[in-house]
Amino acid sequence: MYLKVNRDEVIEGLQKSASIIPAKTGAAYLRTIWLKSDGGNLRIMSTDSNLEFCGTYPAEIMEEGLAGVQGRAFYDLVRKLPSGELTIKADAEGSSILVEQGSRKYKLPTNDPTWFQKFSSFPSEGAVFWSGDFLLELIERISFCISDEDSMEAIACMNIVPAADENGQFVEVCGLNGHQFARLKFINDDIHSILPEEGILIQKKYLVELKKWLTEDEIELSLSEKRLFFKTADGKETFSLPLSYYQYPNYKNFLSKLNDDDVSRMKVDKSELSMALDRISIFNTDSNRCASFLFNPGELVLFSQGQEVGTATESMEIEFSGEMERIAFPTKNLIEILGHFQSDKINFTLTGAEAPCGVTGDDDNEYLVIVMPMKVQEETYYSEEDV
Numbered sequence: 001m002y003l004k005v006n007r008d009e010v011i012e013g014l015q016k017s018a019s020i021i022p023a024k025t026g027a028a029y030l031r032t033i034w035l036k037s038d039g040g041n042l043r044i045m046s047t048d049s050n051l052e053f054c055g056t057y058p059a060e061i062m063e064e065g066l067a068g069v070q071g072r073a074f075y076d077l078v079r080k081l082p083s084g085e086l087t088i089k090a091d092a093e094g095s096s097i098l099v100e101q102g103s104r105k106y107k108l109p110t111n112d113p114t115w116f117q118k119f120s121s122f123p124s125e126g127a128v129f130w131s132g133d134f135l136l137e138l139i140e141r142i143s144f145c146i147s148d149e150d151s152m153e154a155i156a157c158m159n160i161v162p163a164a165d166e167n168g169q170f171v172e173v174c175g176l177n178g179h180q181f182a183r184l185k186f187i188n189d190d191i192h193s194i195l196p197e198e199g200i201l202i203q204k205k206y207l208v209e210l211k212k213w214l215t216e217d218e219i220e221l222s223l224s225e226k227r228l229f230f231k232t233a234d235g236k237e238t239f240s241l242p243l244s245y246y247q248y249p250n251y252k253n254f255l256s257k258l259n260d261d262d263v264s265r266m267k268v269d270k271s272e273l274s275m276a277l278d279r280i281s282i283f284n285t286d287s288n289r290c291a292s293f294l295f296n297p298g299e300l301v302l303f304s305q306g307q308e309v310g311t312a313t314e315s316m317e318i319e320f321s322g323e324m325e326r327i328a329f330p331t332k333n334l335i336e337i338l339g340h341f342q343s344d345k346i347n348f349t350l351t352g353a354e355a356p357c358g359v360t361g362d363d364d365n366e367y368l369v370i371v372m373p374m375k376v377q378e379e380t381y382y383s384e385e386d387v
Contacts, residue, residue: 047117120224128222263322
C-alpha cells in the first residue's frame, strides 16, 4: 500500500468509522479501521460485528493494498493533524504503515490482513431514495419511547411496517417501552414497496449510531433478508445494520380505547402546560414523581406535593369534555412528550384514571403518543404537634 490523500477529505469518514468500533473492549479486529487502496480511491471500513461502515474517497494510488490499523489511535492522529496532503505507505514487512505530512512522520503497527472479513455489499436492486432529514426527525420522535434494555427484545426496537386503510397505503413507525408508545404515519410509496409485509425491527442501540451517520441530505435505502442498508446520494459512504426478528406486540388493542364513546377530551396550550409542568417538577420527589391533573369546567388544576419540598398548585384554561375528574402523569415524561410536538395546541384523549392516554397535536399530522397515568395514593404527613 502506498497512497497520497487529502486529510480534510477523509477526516469525516474516519470519524464515522471510529465511532462504531469499541474503544477498548472486544476483539482486536473489531477495534480496527481497514484501509484499502485500489481503483484511484481509498476505502475506509470498520465494523463492530453488527454495524458496518464503508467510505470511498479520492486518492493518488501508487501501490494498491490493504492494511488494518488500531482505529481510535489512527483517527486521533489524523484528527490532530492540520489540513494538507497525507502520505500513507506500508513498510516492506507489512507490519506497519508510515504516515507522513511534511516533516511529520509517524509509524503505526498493522493487524494481520487475514483478520479482514468481507463487508456486506449494498443491494442496488430495489433501492429507493429517501430524505435524510425526515428519517432523522422520525428517529427523534419515536426512539424516546423505545426501551433502552436489549433484554426487552421487540420493545427495544423501532417497528416500521407497511399498512393500508380506506384512504390508501402508508408506512407506520412505532416505538414502545411498556409505559409509553409513539406512532407516526407517513405516505411514501417507495418505502412502502420495499418493506416486507410483516415490517422490520431496528434495535434502539443501532438507531443511536445511525443518527450519528445521517445528515439532512438525501440517502439511498435498500434491504436484504437480514440487513438494512443506507448510502449517501453521491455513493461515497454506506452504513448497514442488522434487522431483528422478534414478535412485535399487538398495540391495536390499547389504540382502540381512544375511540371509545366514554372517553374524556382536553385541549390545552402546549407552551403554557410545558412551563407549568417544569415548575411543578421542582416539587416532585423520588417517591412522588407525578403531577396531578384536576378537571373543573374550563379549567385544569395542576398539583404536586413532596414531604421535603412542599406543594405546588397551578391552574390554566382548557377546553374539556367528559366525566374525568382526576388523573396523574409522570411529570418529566410528560414534559419530554410535549417537546416532540410542533403544535401550539395539544389534545389529550383520556380513557380512564389508570388507562392509556393519547396525546396528539393540531399541526402534528398522524403523530400520536400514548402515556400511561400513574396510580396516586393519598399521603398524609404528620407534624410533631400531631403526634
